[in-house]
Amino acid sequence: MAWYDEDSWLxxxxxxxxxxxxxxxxxxxxxxxxxxxxxxxxxxLAKTPSFLVLGPSGSGKTALVTKLETGHGSKTHTxxxxxxxxxxxxxxxxxxxxxxxxxxxxxTKAPKxxxxxxxxxxxxxxxxxxxxxxxxTNPPTGILFVVDAAxxxxxxTATGGANFALSDTAEYLHDVLLSLQKAxxxxxxxxxxxxxxxxxxxKLDLFTALPAVAVKSTLEKDITRIRETRARGLLGVSTxxxxxxxxxxxxxxxxxxxxxxxxxxxxxxxxxxxEWNVSVEVVGGNAVGEDGPGVEGxxxxxxAQL
Amino acid sequence: xxxTFEIITTSGVVLWSKTYVPVASSLINNLIREVFVEERGANxxxxxxxxxxxxxxxxxxxxxxxxxxxxxxxxxxxxxSLLQIRWIDKLLENVRALFTExxxxxxTKPNCSAVDCPFDQYFDRQIQELEKLDKDAGPQRGGPTxxxxxxxxxxxxxxxxxxxxPPKPVLRTLNSNTSHDTTSTDVTPIPTPxxxxxxxxxxxxxxxxxxxxxxxxxxxxxxxxxAGNSAPVSSGDETPANASKKGTKGAKKMRKWDANGHAxxxxxxxxxxxxxxxSSNLSNANVEDSAExxxxxxxxxxxxxxxxxxxxxxNAILSSANxxxxxxxxDAASGLVGxxxxxxxxxxxNVVGGKTLTKEDLVKPLKGMEDHLLxxxxxxxxxxxxxxxxxxxxxxxxxxxxxxxxTTLRTAMEKALRKILTPTSPLDLLREIQSTVRxxxxxxxxxxxxxxxxxxxxxxNLSKIAFFxxxxxxxxxxxxxxxxxxxxVEQLRVHVNNLKELTxxxxxxxxxxxxxxxxxxxxxxxxxxxxxxxxxxxxxxxIDTAGRRHNDARLMSSLEKFAELAKPDKILMVGEALVxxxxxxxxxxxxxxxxxxxxxxxxxVSKCDTVGDMVGTLVSMVHATGIPVLFLGTGxxxxxxxxxxxxxxxxxLMQ
Ligand SMILES: Nc1nc2c(ncn2[C@@H]2O[C@H](COP(=O)(O)OP(=O)(O)OP(=O)(O)O)[C@@H](O)[C@H]2O)c(=O)[nH]1
Ligand SMILES: [Mg+2]
Numbered sequence: 001m002a003w004y005d006e007d008s009w010l011x012x013x014x015x016x017x018x019x020x021x022x023x024x025x026x027x028x029x030x031x032x033x034x035x036x037x038x039x040x041x042x043x044x045l046a047k048t049p050s051f052l053v054l055g056p057s058g059s060g061k062t063a064l065v066t067k068l069e070t071g072h073g074s075k076t077h078t079x080x081x082x083x084x085x086x087x088x089x090x091x092x093x094x095x096x097x098x099x100x101x102x103x104x105x106x107x108t109k110a111p112k113x114x115x116x117x118x119x120x121x122x123x124x125x126x127x128x129x130x131x132x133x134x135x136x137t138n139p140p141t142g143i144l145f146v147v148d149a150a151x152x153x154x155x156x157t158a159t160g161g162a163n164f165a166l167s168d169t170a171e172y173l174h175d176v177l178l179s180l181q182k183a184x185x186x187x188x189x190x191x192x193x194x195x196x197x198x199x200x201x202x203k204l205d206l207f208t209a210l211p212a213v214a215v216k217s218t219l220e221k222d223i224t225r226i227r228e229t230r231a232r233g234l235l236g237v238s239t240x241x242x243x244x245x246x247x248x249x250x251x252x253x254x255x256x257x258x259x260x261x262x263x264x265x266x267x268x269x270x271x272x273x274x275e276w277n278v279s280v281e282v283v284g285g286n287a288v289g290e291d292g293p294g295v296e297g298x299x300x301x302x303x304a305q306l
Numbered sequence: 307x308x309x310t311f312e313i314i315t316t317s318g319v320v321l322w323s324k325t326y327v328p329v330a331s332s333l334i335n336n337l338i339r340e341v342f343v344e345e346r347g348a349n350x351x352x353x354x355x356x357x358x359x360x361x362x363x364x365x366x367x368x369x370x371x372x373x374x375x376x377x378x379x380x381x382x383x384x385x386x387s388l389l390q391i392r393w394i395d396k397l398l399e400n401v402r403a404l405f406t407e408x409x410x411x412x413x414t415k416p417n418c419s420a421v422d423c424p425f426d427q428y429f430d431r432q433i434q435e436l437e438k439l440d441k442d443a444g445p446q447r448g449g450p451t452x453x454x455x456x457x458x459x460x461x462x463x464x465x466x467x468x469x470x471x472p473p474k475p476v477l478r479t480l481n482s483n484t485s486h487d488t489t490s491t492d493v494t495p496i497p498t499p500x501x502x503x504x505x506x507x508x509x510x511x512x513x514x515x516x517x518x519x520x521x522x523x524x525x526x527x528x529x530x531x532x533a534g535n536s537a538p539v540s541s542g543d544e545t546p547a548n549a550s551k552k553g554t555k556g557a558k559k560m561r562k563w564d565a566n567g568h569a570x571x572x573x574x575x576x577x578x579x580x581x582x583x584x585s586s587n588l589s590n591a592n593v594e595d596s597a598e599x600x601x602x603x604x605x606x607x608x609x610x611x612x613x614x615x616x617x618x619x620x621n622a623i624l625s626s627a628n629x630x631x632x633x634x635x636x637d638a639a640s641g642l643v644g645x646x647x648x649x650x651x652x653x654x655x656n657v658v659g660g661k662t663l664t665k666e667d668l669v670k671p672l673k674g675m676e677d678h679l680l681x682x683x684x685x686x687x688x689x690x691x692x693x694x695x696x697x698x699x700x701x702x703x704x705x706x707x708x709x710x711x712x713t714t715l716r717t718a719m720e721k722a723l724r725k726i727l728t729p730t731s732p733l734d735l736l737r738e739i740q741s742t743v744r745x746x747x748x749x750x751x752x753x754x755x756x757x758x759x760x761x762x763x764x765x766x767n768l769s770k771i772a773f774f775x776x777x778x779x780x781x782x783x784x785x786x787x788x789x790x791x792x793x794x795v796e797q798l799r800v801h802v803n804n805l806k807e808l809t810x811x812x813x814x815x816x817x818x819x820x821x822x823x824x825x826x827x828x829x830x831x832x833x834x835x836x837x838x839x840x841x842x843x844x845x846x847x848x849i850d851t852a853g854r855r856h857n858d859a860r861l862m863s864s865l866e867k868f869a870e871l872a873k874p875d876k877i878l879m880v881g882e883a884l885v886x887x888x889x890x891x892x893x894x895x896x897x898x899x900x901x902x903x904x905x906x907x908x909x910x911v912s913k914c915d916t917v918g919d920m921v922g923t924l925v926s927m928v929h930a931t932g933i934p935v936l937f938l939g940t941g942x943x944x945x946x947x948x949x950x951x952x953x954x955x956x957x958x959l960m961q
Contacts, residue, residue, distance in 0.1 A: 058335075062318040066419050074420060077331065078338040079318030081378065086417040115417065118317065122343050124728045164731070171732065229736040232778050234937070236951035 048086075049306055050115035050138065054129050054176055055146035056169050057121035060202040064146055064287040065118040067295055073288060079120040082128050086113055093303040112306055114141075126172070133179060142196040142305045144298070145173055149201040149284065150209040152218055170222035173199070174230075177223075177273060177280075178260045184276040185258070194277045196305045198298065199270075201284040205292030212284035216270065223260065224268040231264040308391065309367070309384045311429070313405060314338075316378040319419045322405070324429055329367065329384050337362050337369050337382065344730060345695060346932060359395045363387055372398040374406050375702035376662070377413050381405070393436040400432050403627035404620060428620055663700050663711065671715050672697055682959050684922030685887040688929035696722050720960055726925065727952045729934035733908065735876075736778060742875065743780075743845045751783070751839040753847045755832065755872060756910070757865065757896055758880035760853035763912040763939060765794070767880050768848050769801040771937070772817060773944035776805060779814040780845040785835035786821035787828045787868075790852040795821050798850060805944070818844075828852060829864065832872035849874065856895035866901040876907040878936060881927055883917045889926040897931045908936035914948075915940045919958045924950070 005011060013020055053061045057078060067073035069085040088111035117140070119129040132140065151165040180195060201215040210218065261272045270280035283301055286292035312323040312334060340346045341362055362369040371382040381402050383394050405425060406413075412421045672693050679689040696718045705714045742752045754771070758764045765788075772782050784802055788794035802819045809815050820835040832849050839847045849872060854861035869877065879896045881889055897906045909927050917923075924935050940946045 057339075066319055069418075070420050075320035075323065075331070076318050077312075077314050077320065078335045078343070080316045080338065080342055083315075083317035083319065083419060084417050085419045120318070122339065123730050123732065124343055124725050127724055127728075167734075167737075168731065171734075225737065225740075226734070229734055229740065233734070233736055234774060234947055234949045236949050236954070 048113055048115050049141040050084075050117060051142045051144055051302065051305075052129070052132055052140040053116060053118045053144045053146060054133075054172070055121050055144075055200075056148070056165070056172050057123075058151075059121060059146040059148040059169070060287045061118050061121060061146045064144075064200070064202065064295070064298075065116045067287045068116055068299070078122065079118065080122075080125065081120065082132070083118040085116050085118075087116055088113055089303055089306070090299060093299045114302065114306070121172075123168075129176075130179060133176065134183065140195075142198065142302070143176075144198045144200050145176065146200045146202050147173075147215060147219070148203055149212075149215050150203045150206040152210055152215060153208065166218065166222055167226075170219055170226055173219060174223050174226045174260055177278065178258070180278050181260060181273070181276045182258060184278075194279055196301075197273070197278050197280045198301050199280060199282040200298055201282060203286055203289075204284045205286040205289030212282050215284070216282040220268055220270060227260045227264050227268060231259050307385070307389070308394075308397075308433070309386065310382075311384070311397075311401070312382050313401075313425075314380045314382065315413075315419075316342075316380065317419070321379070321409075321413075321421045322423050322425050324426065333364065333367055333369065333384065334382055336364060337371070338380075342380075343725070344932070345725075359398055370394050370398060372402055374402055375699075376704060377406055377410065379406070379413070393440050397432060397436055400436075400624055401429065403624050404428055404432070407623045407627065431620060662702065662704050663714070665697070665701055667711055668697055668700060668715070671711055675715060675719055679922065679925075679959070681920075682922040683884075683886055683917065683920035684959075685890045685926035685929075687887070687890050688922075688926045691929060692719065692722050692726070692925075716960065720956055723925065723956045723959060724952055726928055727935070727950070727955060733934065733936060735936070738875070739775075739780065739846060751836060751844050751847050753836055753849065753872060753874040754876045754878065755787070755849035755851060755868075755874040756878050756880060757851050757899075757906075758853060759855055759892060760791075762853070762880045762882045762885075764788075764853060764880050765797055765801065765850055767910050767912055767937070767939050767947070768850050769798075769805060770939065770944055770947040772801075772805055772848055773808070774947055775846055775848075776809050776812070776815040776817055781816045781843065782818075783835060783839045783842075783844040783847045784817065784819050785832060785847060785849040786819060787832050787835075787849045788852040789822070789824045789826050789828055789831065792824070794850070794852070795823065808944070816844075820847075829868040829871040832868060832874075836872060856892045862895060862899045865896075865899040869900040869904050877904075878908050878910050879906050880910045880912055881923065883911050883914045883921060883923045885923055887926070889923045890930040893927040893930040893933070897933065906931065906933050908934055910937040910939065911935055912939035914938045915946075919961060921955055921958055924955060925959070 013023075053065055055061050062076040062079050062083065063073055065083065065085055066076065069087045071090075091111065117132060119132065120126070121129075133143075147169050148165065152163070152169065177197075180197075199216070199219070201210070201212045203209050204211070261268050262275070270282070273280050281301060283297040284293055285295050285297050287295060307326060309327040310323065310325045310329050313321045314334070315321060341360075359370045359372050362371070366387050367384055368387045369382055369384050371380055373380050379402075381398050383398060385391055385394070405423075408425070408428070409421050409423050412418075412423070675696070676689050676693050679692065680686060684692075696715065699718055699722075700714065703714075705711060739752045742750065756764050756768050756771075768784065772784060775782050784798060786795045786798050788798075798821070799819055802817055805817045809817055820831075820838055822831050822834070828851060835849065836847055838844075851865075851868070852861070856862065877900065879893065881892060885892065893906075893909070900906075909924075911924055911927070914921065924938075927933075928935060935950045938948045938950060940948050
């Protein structure tokens with residue numbers, strides 16, 4: 001008896017058999033196609049534009065994200081973890097890349113999907129936001145910074161001291177912009193890509209709310225103050241050696257000392273952030289409530305980035 | 307009565323809620339912020355102590371909650387603290403079991419926040435049943451006791467063990483009730499090979515028939531009694547035990563409810579949702595070992611049945627949840643083959659990921675983590691608390707793909723450390739000084755006082771702060787409040803002279819010493835120095851105090867008067883980085899020393915450059931009080947003062 005079995009399927013499969021040949025050829029031809037399809041598809045999936053939603057606690061981020069997702073929104077409470085939802089541009093909003101298409105064409109197209117990532121705004125949980133901000137694998141297409149416009153007016157200080165909501169908001173915004181600026185400076189590759197940044201003045205349905213223009217100037221003024229004291233403040237502690245301990249390492253000082261907008265002189269303007277490829281816009285609206293501008297303005301901004 | 311019941315995701319979206327009386331949404335926000343995020347009052351989270359659900363009280367309301375960790379859900383019941391609702395715990399438990407079972411698929415769907423959940427009918431039904439049981443059980447407890455042989459099935463035993471002690475007979479009733487229901491559904495055309503099962507129905511018949519067998523007054527037997535009497539109420543099947551009037555009444559009422567609240571379209575929705583239930587039960591059954599074959603049969607056989615009555619569907623889910631718990635409990639001990647397979651697959655999953663973490667899995671890695679933290683000079687108390695909080699977070703979680711338990715634990719610990727070290731509201735000292743000093747309405751100096759035990763570097767750090775302020779061109783007055791230790795005033799004068807020299811070169815700012823010699827009352831000196839500063843247009847007053855042992859009650863008590871007279875804007879405590887486990891006690895005592903309503907505002911941790919990577923003291927101090935670390939002393943020079951950077955410290959600790 002031979003060392004192999006004539007009738008075994010294994011012998012048949014590698015033997016000079018017409019089916020084996022056909023099978024091999026088919027495999028050789030289809031494999032690249034399948035692979036291509038697979039890789040191409042996954043890269044398309046990854047390219048779904050994603051927007052990062054930041055802002056202090058209670059500003060209405062989760063309310064906004066659910067509103068944009070479902071159209072009616074949900075009740076919300078303080079968030080502890082991020083939340084990513086998929087949404088579609090409403091029919092009424094035309095994405096920028098489609099602006100030269102005929103309306104007929106537009107009507108037939110399926111609405112563009114986009115991802116919105118809500119982050120917790122509690123001071124202890126902001127690392128989620130900074131991590132997604134710095135993400136290199138999936139950098140956000142745009143950033144929405146939600147502020148509670150009804151809580152910013154400096155006159156309404158019950159405690160007598162500085163308005164806590166205002167300084168909290170401005171500080172967070174300052175830190176986010178600064179980290180964008182640092183990321184731009186440290187980027188080694190081409191710096192062509194602009195980061196759209198929307199300051200969404202939320203809760204405009206409330207009568208105590210500041211209008212978008214006032215929100216902008218209030219925040220600019222407070223950020224001016226913050227960067228002033230930051231420039232003069234103490235350096236952060238750094239690790240020395242190969243993580244052998246804590247110390248005041250002056251080499252890192254340069255990066256530490258970086259000031260938002262390059263200089264702490266004069267007034268801070270959002271417009272100066274253009275230098276670091278961050279284009280800031282302030283648009284008002286409300287995620288909850290009947291009367292008020294609603295989310296139209298924000299949808300338009302999002303559409304303009306697609 | 308209940309005011310509100312909400313089901314919230316950890317990402318902050320309310321999936322379902324039932325409101326009887328509206329309550330402020332800030333109530334639940336506060337619960338989440340204080341208990342879950344800031345982890346204040348660690349005892350509030352001591353879950354399952356005595357079987358009770360954790361409680362949070364605020365503004366006259368009581369909030370009870372439970373969580374479904376794997377799905378990231380929190381179930382919260384809100385009611386007025388004046389009321390006592392005995393069945394809340396049971397309600398939370400049942401709703402959790404029902405909701406997770408019914409909507410698991412929808413909740414785990416990625417990139418989606420909303421869940422389509424027609425849960426109202428289930429909830430209303432639960433409330434009805436629990437209230438009824440409550441009412442029924444009330445008078446029975448007072449009535450004559452009939453002793454009965456306890457039922458013998460495993461699931462009943464388990465439920466008895468899980469149950470809270472005596473004061474809650476109601477809860478026990480329902481639980482045994484539901485497990486009884488499983489057994490009643492066992493009576494199906496499919497013969498079951500399970501030996502332990504048939505025992506239960508028999509026990510049921512015994513319940514009313516044969517009094518006086520078991521041990522008189524024993525906890526278990528009384529439980530059996532209650533179960534026997536009220537079982538028909540919810541299951542509604544016609545066993546002999548059902549002959550009692552109460553039982554038939556209950557059944558009738560249920561049917562009526564069905565006819566009323568249950569229109570045809572409602573049947574439609576139930577039909578929709580019974581399908582996923584059946585399928586998920588199927589998959590559950592596959593995962594489980596031994597006895598599930600019969601459950602599987604029961605459930606499929608019951609298929610059409612469920613469409614008619616959500617009560618049955620509900621009970622089926624609840625009982626399967628109960629027996630699941632039983633199965634996992636019993637798993638460890640029983641079945642040699644099953645357990646060894648479990649061990650192997652557990653090992654495999656440990657490497658590949660996708661393992662659901664249990665307490666046993668975590669014991670060893672957590673011990674290792676605790677030792678690691680102790681090595682980094684974290685006080686034992688703080689290390690234990692961190693480990694506990696991480697354990698709470700992880701039990702019931704699935705490890706990610708290709709991540710081992712150790713990696714998962716590490717990430718969780720990093721997160722916990724970051725959370726504990728990051729202050730709730732960051733403090734920008736310069737900005738506060740600026741707004742006080744430049745305040746247009748009432749100008750006054752900004753007062754900072756510094757406390758601490760002996761020899762930790764109070765005066766040194768005070769001069770460092772003074773140096774920092776001088777660089778920012780403030781006019782600083784240093785008050786020598788240490789009237790106790792000889793040489794203290796002279797030491798400060800040396801510092802002030804040095805600083806003066808530095809300032810003169812700079813040309814802006816000014817520094818002076820305010821001293822009244824030794825032996826005077828420090829509190830009065832402090833007050834005088836503030837007045838003096840106000841009169842002479844100083845911007846900031848820095849008050850040094852005498853070092854004192856934190857367990858020296860006499861010296862510590864003088865701090866209260868000090869705070870009252872000097873009214874400091876900030877009280878900072880200096881602690882040494884090398885102090886070790888004493889840090890917790892120091893921080894606590896000083897934090898409590900200033901009387902009601904006044905606490906420490908921050909820590910200065912000195913000598914950080916001398917401890918290498920053993921920076922655990924920072925964690926211990928923050929853990930003990932929840933007060934942030936403001937400054938770190940990192941060397942001998944005036945410029946060696948730094949602010950905390952959470953990332954650096956976490957990085958060092960986790961090496
Ligand atoms: N009146 C009004 N209220 C709003 C608006 N947007 C949000 N809110 C309310 O503001 C509260 C907080 O909203 P959330 O969306 O939970 O806040 P958040 O930004 O997600 O907060 P964190 O999760 O803690 O970071 C909720 O009670 C909302 O109902 C709005 O446009 N108008
Ligand atoms: Mg939120």
